[in-house]
Amino acid sequence: xxxxxxxxxxxxxxxxxxxxxxxxxxxxxxxxxxxxxxxxxxxxxxxxxxxxxxxxxxxxxxxxxxxxxxxxxxxxxxxxxxxxxxxxxxxxxxxxxxxxxxxxxxxxxxxxxxxxxxxxxxxxxxxxxxxxxxxxxxxxxxxxxxxxxxxxxxxxxxxxxxxxxxxxxxxxxxxxxxxxxxxxxxxxxxxxxxxxxxxxxxxxxxxxxxxxxxxxxxxxxxxxxxxxxxxxxxxxxxxxxxxxxxxxxxxxxxxxxxxxxxxxxxxxxxxxxxxxxxxxxxxxxxxxxxxxxxxxxxxxxxxxxxxxxxxxxxxxxxx
Numbered sequence: 570x571x572x573x574x575x576x577x578x579x580x581x582x583x584x585x586x587x588x589x590x591x592x593x594x595x596x597x598x599x600x601x602x603x604x605x606x607x608x609x610x611x612x613x614x615x616x617x618x619x620x621x622x623x624x625x626x627x628x629x630x631x632x633x634x635x636x637x638x639x640x641x642x643x644x645x646x647x648x649x650x651x652x653x654x655x656x657x658x659x660x661x662x663x664x665x666x667x668x669x670x671x672x673x674x675x676x677x678x679x680x681x682x683x684x685x686x687x688x689x690x691x692x693x694x695x696x697x698x699x700x701x702x703x704x705x706x707x708x709x710x711x712x713x714x715x716x717x718x719x720x721x722x723x724x725x726x727x728x729x730x731x732x733x734x735x736x737x738x739x740x741x742x743x744x745x746x747x748x749x750x751x752x753x754x755x756x757x758x759x760x761x762x763x764x765x766x767x768x769x770x771x772x773x774x775x776x777x778x779x780x781x782x783x784x785x786x787x788x789x790x791x792x793x794x795x796x797x798x799x800x801x802x803x804x805x806x807x808x809x810x811x812x813x814x815x816x817x818x819x820x821x822x823x824x825x826x827x828x829x830x831x832x833x834x835x836x837x838x839x840x841x842x843x844x845x846x847x848x849x850x851x852x853x854x855x856x857x858x859x860x861x862x863x864x865x866x867x868x869x870x871x872x873x874x875x876x877x878x879x880x881x882x883x884x885x886x887x888x
Contacts, residue, residue, distance in 0.1 A: 574703035583797030585664040598637035601856035605640025613649035623655035631698035635671040691763035751813035771804035780804035826867025
């Protein structure tokens with residue numbers, strides 16, 4: 570019997586170590602080059618606001634196939650060559666399968682954890698990284714109980730966690746690993762300067778409810794029945810994640826569609842589409858809409874920035 574977070578951690582570690590996850594899902598950087606380009610330009614503007622430190626660490630957590638960072642670096646090289654010359658590229662990735670894919674596209678240094686990044690000013694990008702961190706689930710019965718996994722089902726055991734009063738059957742999820750990461754990252758940013766941008770999915774505020782889900786061969790499945798074969802994720806509690814970043818300035822969460830619109834995605838799509846064959850132009854515009862439209866990724870996905878307290882309001886977060 571395993572506590573749910575231990576089960577989720579073991580399952581995802583086996584899944585990412587042995588499989589190509591892009592058989593099961595598609596992320597924003599894989600939908601359009603514009604996503605990575607805009608995040609690269611975001612990083613460049615933040616770097617300038619930091620005072621243009623040289624050297625500076627540009628890092629990505631959960632870099633997938635390296636698509637986001639390859640697109641970001643191309644845009645940085647075109648628009649901010651001085652930033653490109655100053656940056657040291659570091660990637661946070663535990664999967665040997667994905668590290669090999671990334672190494673074919675990027676010249677970087679790899680780490681297992683964000684906490685292992687070298688010291689110095691930092692700009693961190695993380696797209697769909699937090700949702701894969703292991704969660705705990707608590708359910709209200711006559712008292713609070715915590716969920717464990719045994720033989721493909723839940724076992725609920727009484728616990729002594731300090732949780733709010735709630736109605737019978739209420740479920741609360743908590744990601745201790747994300748909270749610890751936020752606190753450690755905030756301490757680092759306060760000390761050395763910089764900013765971190767997280768783009769992920771979940772509600773704007775903290776809330777009760779079950780969000781654990783699994784994908785196997787692109788289809789939803791029971792998250793307890795296929796350990797190591799399915800991708801397990803849960804909604805990010807942005808409110809709790811920001812609250813754990815003590816002493817730093819937190820901006821957002823802002824819906825992804827609004828965030829990308831403020832960074833100029835519609836204008837970028839129009840420029841790319843100009844002069845292209847009709848079918849290519851239509852696809853570019855459709856890809857931008859998929860990233861921005863509320864019924865696609867524009868509302869459920871959100872952007873949150875954690876910054877040194879003296880850093881100016883980063884792009885994409887001004888009302």
